[in-house]
Amino acid sequence: MGEAARTRAELPQAERKRRAILDAVLRVVAEGGVDAVTHRRVAAEAEVPLGSTTYYFASREDLLREAFRQHAGAVYGSLDALADELPLRSADDLVGFLVELVRRELAEPAGIVVEYELIVRAARDLELAREVNAYERNLTARLAESLERLGVAHALEAARTLIALVRGFELERLTRPSVELADLRRRLRVVVGALTPSRRSA
Amino acid sequence: MGEAARTRAELPQAERKRRAILDAVLRVVAEGGVDAVTHRRVAAEAEVPLGSTTYYFASREDLLREAFRQHAGAVYGSLDALADELPLRSADDLVGFLVELVRRELAEPAGIVVEYELIVRAARDLELAREVNAYERNLTARLAESLERLGVAHALEAARTLIALVRGFELERLTRPSVELADLRRRLRVVVGALTPSRRSA
DNA sequence: GCGGGAGCTGGACGCATGTACACAGCAGGT
DNA sequence: ACCTGCTGTGTACATGCGTCCAGCTCCCGC
Numbered sequence: 001m002g003e004a005a006r007t008r009a010e011l012p013q014a015e016r017k018r019r020a021i022l023d024a025v026l027r028v029v030a031e032g033g034v035d036a037v038t039h040r041r042v043a044a045e046a047e048v049p050l051g052s053t054t055y056y057f058a059s060r061e062d063l064l065r066e067a068f069r070q071h072a073g074a075v076y077g078s079l080d081a082l083a084d085e086l087p088l089r090s091a092d093d094l095v096g097f098l099v100e101l102v103r104r105e106l107a108e109p110a111g112i113v114v115e116y117e118l119i120v121r122a123a124r125d126l127e128l129a130r131e132v133n134a135y136e137r138n139l140t141a142r143l144a145e146s147l148e149r150l151g152v153a154h155a156l157e158a159a160r161t162l163i164a165l166v167r168g169f170e171l172e173r174l175t176r177p178s179v180e181l182a183d184l185r186r187r188l189r190v191v192v193g194a195l196t197p198s199r200r201s202a
Numbered sequence: 203m204g205e206a207a208r209t210r211a212e213l214p215q216a217e218r219k220r221r222a223i224l225d226a227v228l229r230v231v232a233e234g235g236v237d238a239v240t241h242r243r244v245a246a247e248a249e250v251p252l253g254s255t256t257y258y259f260a261s262r263e264d265l266l267r268e269a270f271r272q273h274a275g276a277v278y279g280s281l282d283a284l285a286d287e288l289p290l291r292s293a294d295d296l297v298g299f300l301v302e303l304v305r306r307e308l309a310e311p312a313g314i315v316v317e318y319e320l321i322v323r324a325a326r327d328l329e330l331a332r333e334v335n336a337y338e339r340n341l342t343a344r345l346a347e348s349l350e351r352l353g354v355a356h357a358l359e360a361a362r363t364l365i366a367l368v369r370g371f372e373l374e375r376l377t378r379p380s381v382e383l384a385d386l387r388r389r390l391r392v393v394v395g396a397l398t399p400s401r402r403s404a
Numbered sequence: 405g406c407g408g409g410a411g412c413t414g415g416a417c418g419c420a421t422g423t424a425c426a427c428a429g430c431a432g433g434t
Numbered sequence: 435a436c437c438t439g440c441t442g443t444g445t446a447c448a449t450g451c452g453t454c455c456a457g458c459t460c461c462c463g464c
Contacts, residue, residue, distance in 0.1 A: 014441085033326055035237045038421065051443045054423070116322050116373075123315055123376045124235055132377045161389045164370025171318075171369050172362070174325040175334045187363045194396030216411085240451065253413045256453065 018056050020046045025067035030110030034117050037064060065128050068118045071111065072135040078104060079142065088146050091196040095188045102166060103181055112170055139163060150196065158195045165191060220258050222248045227269035232312030236319050239266065267330050270320045273313065274337040280306060281344065290348050293398040297390045304368060305383055314372055341365060352398065360397045367393055 024046030028036050037060065039053040046052075057063045082104070086097050105112055122129040144159035152158050169184045226248030230238050239262065241255040248254075259265040284306070288299050307314055324331040346361035354360050367389060375381045 033323065034235075039423090040421075049443050050445090055442065060422080113322075113325055116318075116325075119373060119377060120315075120318050120322050121235065123318075129377045136374070136378070157385070157388065160374070160385070161367070161392065164374060164389065165363070165366055166370070167373050168366025168369035171321060171373070172338070172366060175321060175331045176338065183359070183362070186359065187366065190363065190396050191393055194392050241453090242451080251413050252415090257412065262452080 014056070017048060017052065019070070021048060021053060021056060021063075022067045022070045025063055026071055026110065026114050029064075029067070029117055030113045033113075034064065034121055061125060061127065064118065064121070065125075065131050068114075068128065068131050068135070071114050071118075072131075072138070075111070075115075075135075076138070079139075088150060091150060091192050094146070094150065095185060095192050098162065098166060098188055099181055099185045102170065102184060105170070106173070106181075112174070116171065116174065136163075147195075152195055161191065161195070162188070216258070219250060219254065221272070223250060223255060223258060223265075224269045224272045227265055228273055228312065228316050231266075231269070231319055232315045235315075236266065236323050263327060263329065266320065266323070266327075267333050270316075270330065270333050270337070273316050273320075274333075274340070277313070277337075278340070281341075290352060293352060293394050296348070296352065297387060297394050300364065300368060300390055301383055301387045304372065304386060307372070308375070308383070314376070318373065318376065338365075349397075354397050363393065363397070364390070 021042060024042050025037055028041055028045055032041075039060075040050060042063070043050045043053050053063065057066065079101070082097065082101055086093065086100060088094055088097060118128065119132055122132040140156065140159045140163060143162060144155040147155040147158050165187060166184070169179070169187070173179045223244060226244050227239055230243055230247055234243075241262075242252060244265070245252045245255050255265065259268065281303070284299065284303055288295065288302060290296055290299055320330065321334055324334040342358065342361045342365060345364060346357040349357040349360050368386070371381070371386045371389070
């Protein structure tokens with residue numbers, strides 16, 4: 001083994017502890033917002049000693065940044081899973097895909113709160129903004145690729161439009177849980193209809 | 203005078219101080235986020251004694267809620283002002299109106315940060331959520347009324363779609379200031395085109 | 405002009421926080 | 435078998451917080 005693996009199976013365990021801490025951060029953010037992320041609270045939530053949070057992460061900012069990265073990874077995972085389940089063959093598939101994606105996110109609202117909580121914070125934290133940007137670019141690129149395969153013109157711009165629409169919906173729902181997915185579906189149908197030239201409304 | 207006006211011109215002065223404190227809260231939120239809103243920081247920013255913030259407002263939540271109400275009032279004001287300047291006579295006017303509205307908001311980015319910062323917080327604060335909801339309903343109703351005058355079908359739903367789109371754009375811009383208003387204009391044109399039946403794309 | 409009381413203030417208190425650091429525990433080398 | 439050095443931990447400290455409240459200031463009523 002190289003120099004990195006100092007003791008028998010040490011690094012894997014350290015990595016597991018790191019993950020546990022980051023998961024705890026995400027749970028705390030979902031429950032109490034970014035403000036609630038304190039070393040003590042996170043350590044208690046992750047059931048690790050107080051010193052661990054400062055030992056594994058340089059600062060509170062570092063903690064939040066890495067936690068967002070972890071969240072992003074989880075989102076990529078569910079995106080891939082959904083893409084396997086619902087292949088995109090037409091514009092109608094696209095609407096269904098996006099609605100189902102949001103439906104799953106809403107089933108576990110922690111992720112949504114985390115995402116917006118950290119996006120807003122990123123407006124004041126340059127490093128976090130970098131992380132968020134990478135995430136956004138990734139999402140946009142994935143969607144744009146699908147759109148291109150569907151023959152949508154200006155795929156990148158169209159992807160941004162759709163994401164903005166979904167974001168606006170989720171934001172709306174954050175404070176008004178009565179908004180239904182059917183509303184999102186209707187909006188998406190209108191916009192997707194306008195984006196795909198082959199489809200007629202009447 | 204009635205029982206309310208205890209001393210000569212006392213209430214006006216008290217009201218002025220209240221406003222000064224709320225303005226200070228908005229500035230602090232814009233600069234450092236909701237976390238940064240502490241009695242000491244706000245008092246310093248408003249140049250009032252420390253005790254004033256607890257004297258005039260029951261709690262930190264109360265402070266934030268009322269500050270949001272103040273922000274909402276300011277937005278209504280600029281909406282009215284803009285409506286006087288740019289009367290809506292066609293769908294093209296609508297796109298121009300919304301873009302100009304966002305342009306003015308971006309010119310003073312504090313308002314945008316405040317809005318999203320507090321919306322996200324409202325996900326965990328029921329009272330604040332009530333306030334935010336009233337604001338959203340007001341905005342939506344105003345826009346819907348204009349849409350109806352333009353002959354747009356399902357005006358309320360269309361208004362929500364447009365607002366979601368704008369929100370998504372502003373959120374995007376929060377972490378990627380390079381996004382241009384021209385992008386928003388293009389997106390709005392597509393969507394408004396789809397919403398207004400009388401207009402053809404080609 | 406002055407007594408009284410309401411509006412207002414700022415210092416003090418108890419508490420939670422981030423961080424630093426002295427030390428424990430363990431594994432490998434000798 | 436001991437030494438060595440590193441990973442990981444819990445305690446201690448300074449700081450900054452929200453809140454409380456004793457008392458000051460100021461102005462009306464007399």
